[in-house]
Amino acid sequence: MPSVKVAPITIFIMLSVLFLIYSVAIYLKPLREKDHQKATIQKQAAAGKDVWQKHNCHTCHQLYGLGGYLGPDVTNVTAKPGYSDAFLKAVINNGMGLMPPFDLTNQEMEDLLVFLQSMNETGTANPQHYSPKINGTFTLND
């Protein structure tokens, strides 16, 4: 078999530079993200995300289909008919089927609910709201 002509180091560096550019473009994304929310809400949603992490909700739940699989996706749970704050609090405090009860402080619970509401406002995770296209991609239905 023939030996290599272009030095591997050259290709390695070239690819790495491209990767860095791509990465930086993504790190700048928060600047481009439209802020449809007030800064205080944003902060509270971030605190709610910490609660979500601290109690490991993602072990059983998904957001946009990402997470564990024992429970349902909750990206848009706050928009489900009948899923008022009071109802959600009850589910989280008392558990439901395979979901254990969680002992959250009032502040944690408020933050968590703001997080779930903000998540819902970002879009929809329901596959039924999208249509596949012939070129293999899909688009959001109107």
Added chain:
Amino acid sequence: MKSGIWVLRLALLLLFLGVLFGFLASFAYRLSDAKSDFIGFLKLRPLHVTSAYFGIVLGGLACVALAIQRDAVQRSATRLLKVHLLLWLVALVGIFYSYLTGDFGGREYWEFKPIWALPILLSYFVFLVYFLKNVGSYKSWPVYYWMWFTGIVFFAFIFIENYLWLFPYFREHLIADMTIQWKVNGSIVGAVNQIIYGLAFYLMTKISGNEKMGHSKLIFAMYFLGLFNLMFNWGHHIYILPTDRYIHHISYIVSMTEWVILIRIFYNWNQQLNENRTHYYFFPYRFLMAADYWVIINLAIALLMSIPAFNLYTHGTQITVAHAMGTTIGINTMIVLGGAFYFIKPTFESGKALMRMTLVFWTTQIALLLFLITLAGMGIQRALWQAGISGAAFGQMMLKSRPWMIGFIITGTLLFVSLASVVLYLLFHSFKTKATYQLHRKV
């Protein structure tokens, strides 16, 4: 040499714990309420995934250490390897403490308190220095040195990226934050794969005795294709996330370049079969052979799942778990086990021992296949539900999946028993035949 074998032992222990926790976690699927769950799925899933995956990561690094020390230009820097081992021990103690006390705070796959990531990150820098001290000038590196180097450097880089969320700038933008989170999770497996596939190439080179293979143009092309995918294909995890469209498009296009790998496998089919016949009785080879076949199955599934229109329906279902465990067990674990046999116990004294291990080997493969089929079954059930075919509630859908779940638990138990016996066998022999990893210098 000694520290290298200790890293390998730690890796085997983690793999054992990984399958044990997985086995315990699987029972959650059978329960009807959370109270009867004795450690709790909440803790078991992170315990399972972290132990199993870190077992693979460390197993790969241990084999790299053993390999480069065997070929070392100058035998030095073993103290660095000791530091590396120590850092991992510190991290693991912290991580297990974090999980067992339910003191989470990290993210999916890395649920431990972020502070325990620090020793792991440091260990990578130490390992990098150790690696570079042993392998001489990059100008003459065979492909597997390149892959190991890539794996180490990129793991460290991506691992830092994994904690960018600690800054409010990232965390306060939910979608940007999730984009980066899955950039990390998608590409870090690519970095680990560089270590593991590099190990597979190394073992093949040594087993076939064809050192030229490590410098072939084609193999280098494959390496760069892998690196290219590591860098740019992670977007297929987040097709449904309302992030920038260009991320989705780049990922879709880049993912499709992997067809080349699949086509190449079929192109080399006859050669592959010949090789299988030649080396079948050399035990470390057997695991590489298994990994080759699992590559075909998993790559075919991955390619389909990288097509957005298809991903729309499989995403968020156990089909993803089947893919995740299919690759981590079928490919990564098999290669690590091949490496472990190579360095610990490449040959058997008696035909009987060989027969016994052969039986365990085939049980593992068949159990894994059935295990993945049950996961796919659950996944299809859920995919149909997500697509709105039945209109049932979540709980009803789960109830309908019962037969698949029972099958999952049974085949999972079989897989647990067979994988655990291989791992414990190796662990045991690593103490018993103290010096094999030094004696079997040439095979």
